[in-house]
Amino acid sequence: MTGEVGPEVTALEETLEEARKVADAVLYEGYVLYPYRASAHKNQLRWQFGVLAPPAYAEERSAARTECLLEPGGGELTVWVRFLQVVRRAVEEATGDGFRAVPGLEVDGRPLLPWEEARTVEVTARVPVATLLPTGQVVPIDVPGGQEYQAVTDASGTVRARLVRTRWPLRGEIRVSAQPLPGPYEALRLRVEVENRTDTPDVPGRDEALRHALLAQHTLLAVTDGVFLSLLDPPEWARPAAEACRNDGTWPVLVGPPERPRVVLSTPIILEDFPRVAPESPGDLYDATEIDEILTLRTMALTEEEKREARATDERAAQVIEQTDQLPPEVLERLHGAVRYLRQAGERPRTPWWDPGADRSVSPQTDSLVISGVRVARGSRVLLRPGRRRADAQDMFLAGRVAVVQGVFHDVDDVTYLAVTLEDDPAAELEIAQGRFRYYLPEEVEPL
Structure with a gap:
C-alpha cells in the first residue's frame, strides 16, 4: 500500500529542484572556460570560487559560515553541503611490459590529454529544529580517495x-546550530559551519592543496515547516538581527515561492533572493559572467581542430561543443534578449537615489561655484588643466583645451565635479543630448 504525496511535500520538492539548478550552475561555474581547451591560458588557473583548502595551506580559507534567519514551525531542517572533489586524469601509454606516463597520446586519431576532472560530493544532515537550540549537531565529512583505470583500445x-584517475581523501565536519532572537517573535538565527579538516602535512603549493580541498562549496537548507527570512530585505522587526548575521565565504539567499520561502541557497557567489536559471539558456556554458548569445556564437566559430581538442579535454566541454553545434535557429534567436518586466501604462518609475532629481537641494543646471575668484556655472568657458595624481591618459590628452561647463555635480561623498564638453567638439550637441560629459575637479580647470 502506498500513501499519497501531499501538496506541501510536492511544492517543497519543486522548490528544491529549482534551487539545485541554480546550485549546479554555481557548482561548475568556471569549471572549464571558453575556448574549452586544456591548453588555453584561461584554463590553467582553475577553481576560483568556494575553495575550502586544507588547514596546512594557509593561503586560502579552510572554513565557511552561513547565518540566516528562520521563523520555525517545528518539523525538520535538512542541510545539504555540496562541493567538488578533484580527480586527476593522467595518460599512460601501453608498453611491452606495462604502462608509462606520457603528456598526451593519440589512439586512432582520438587525442588523450591529462586534465583535472571533478566529481560532485553531497553530504546531508537532517535535524529536528527543536534539537538545535540546546546543543546543535555535528556531521562528519568523510570522502574516500581512490584510483580508477580506464583502458583505451584501438580499432583492432x-x-x-x-587513463588513470586519482582522487585524494577529504575530511571535515558540518556544524549546525541555532540561537533564539530576543523579543516576542520566536525566530532563530541558524548557523551552518563547514570546515575542511583534511590532514595534509606537505602542501608545497596551490595545485597540491586543491587536491585536498572542498571546491565550489555551497549549502542548501530546507525546512518542512516554517519560513526563512531574507537578509537582503527583512521585515522591519528582523532588520537588526539580519544585519547581525555573519556570513564568511558564502552568502544565503531565498529560493522558491516568495510568499513562503522554505529553502535557502548559500553560495560563494553573491546572488539576489529568488535566483533562477534563465529559461532561454539551452544548457550550461560554465561561464555565467559571459552573455550566452555571444559565448555560443564564439563557440560555434571554433575551428574543427579546436573543437577536437575541447572534446578531448573534458566530457562537459564536449557537451558544450555538441550543444552549440546542434543548436536550432529558434533557440539561438531566443538568446538575443528577453523582456522580464513591463510597468503598467501610466505608471511612473520612482526617481533613483543617485539621480539629481531625488535631491531638491542640488541643481546641476543652475548651481555654481567660485574658482580663482570667478563664478563658474553652466555655460562658463574653462581651460582644462588635469591634475597628474587623479587624471588618466584620456584626461591628459585634453590638457590645454577649452571646454564649456554643462553642469555642477556632487558625488555621494559630496565631492564637486564640473561636467564639461569640448568647445570645438563637433559631437558636443549629441553628447549634451545624451548626457555624456567629461568630469573635472574645480582645481583642474582655469576660468576664462
Missing part, C-alpha cells in the same frame, strides 16, 4: 593506453 581491440 588492442590496448594502446589507459
Whole structure:
C-alpha cells in the first residue's frame, strides 16, 4: 500500500529542484572556460570560487559560515553541503611490459590529454529544529580517495593506453546550530559551519592543496515547516538581527515561492533572493559572467581542430561543443534578449537615489561655484588643466583645451565635479543630448 504525496511535500520538492539548478550552475561555474581547451591560458588557473583548502595551506580559507534567519514551525531542517572533489586524469601509454606516463597520446586519431576532472560530493544532515537550540549537531565529512583505470583500445581491440584517475581523501565536519532572537517573535538565527579538516602535512603549493580541498562549496537548507527570512530585505522587526548575521565565504539567499520561502541557497557567489536559471539558456556554458548569445556564437566559430581538442579535454566541454553545434535557429534567436518586466501604462518609475532629481537641494543646471575668484556655472568657458595624481591618459590628452561647463555635480561623498564638453567638439550637441560629459575637479580647470 502506498500513501499519497501531499501538496506541501510536492511544492517543497519543486522548490528544491529549482534551487539545485541554480546550485549546479554555481557548482561548475568556471569549471572549464571558453575556448574549452586544456591548453588555453584561461584554463590553467582553475577553481576560483568556494575553495575550502586544507588547514596546512594557509593561503586560502579552510572554513565557511552561513547565518540566516528562520521563523520555525517545528518539523525538520535538512542541510545539504555540496562541493567538488578533484580527480586527476593522467595518460599512460601501453608498453611491452606495462604502462608509462606520457603528456598526451593519440589512439586512432582520438587525442588523450591529462586534465583535472571533478566529481560532485553531497553530504546531508537532517535535524529536528527543536534539537538545535540546546546543543546543535555535528556531521562528519568523510570522502574516500581512490584510483580508477580506464583502458583505451584501438580499432583492432588492442590496448594502446589507459587513463588513470586519482582522487585524494577529504575530511571535515558540518556544524549546525541555532540561537533564539530576543523579543516576542520566536525566530532563530541558524548557523551552518563547514570546515575542511583534511590532514595534509606537505602542501608545497596551490595545485597540491586543491587536491585536498572542498571546491565550489555551497549549502542548501530546507525546512518542512516554517519560513526563512531574507537578509537582503527583512521585515522591519528582523532588520537588526539580519544585519547581525555573519556570513564568511558564502552568502544565503531565498529560493522558491516568495510568499513562503522554505529553502535557502548559500553560495560563494553573491546572488539576489529568488535566483533562477534563465529559461532561454539551452544548457550550461560554465561561464555565467559571459552573455550566452555571444559565448555560443564564439563557440560555434571554433575551428574543427579546436573543437577536437575541447572534446578531448573534458566530457562537459564536449557537451558544450555538441550543444552549440546542434543548436536550432529558434533557440539561438531566443538568446538575443528577453523582456522580464513591463510597468503598467501610466505608471511612473520612482526617481533613483543617485539621480539629481531625488535631491531638491542640488541643481546641476543652475548651481555654481567660485574658482580663482570667478563664478563658474553652466555655460562658463574653462581651460582644462588635469591634475597628474587623479587624471588618466584620456584626461591628459585634453590638457590645454577649452571646454564649456554643462553642469555642477556632487558625488555621494559630496565631492564637486564640473561636467564639461569640448568647445570645438563637433559631437558636443549629441553628447549634451545624451548626457555624456567629461568630469573635472574645480582645481583642474582655469576660468576664462
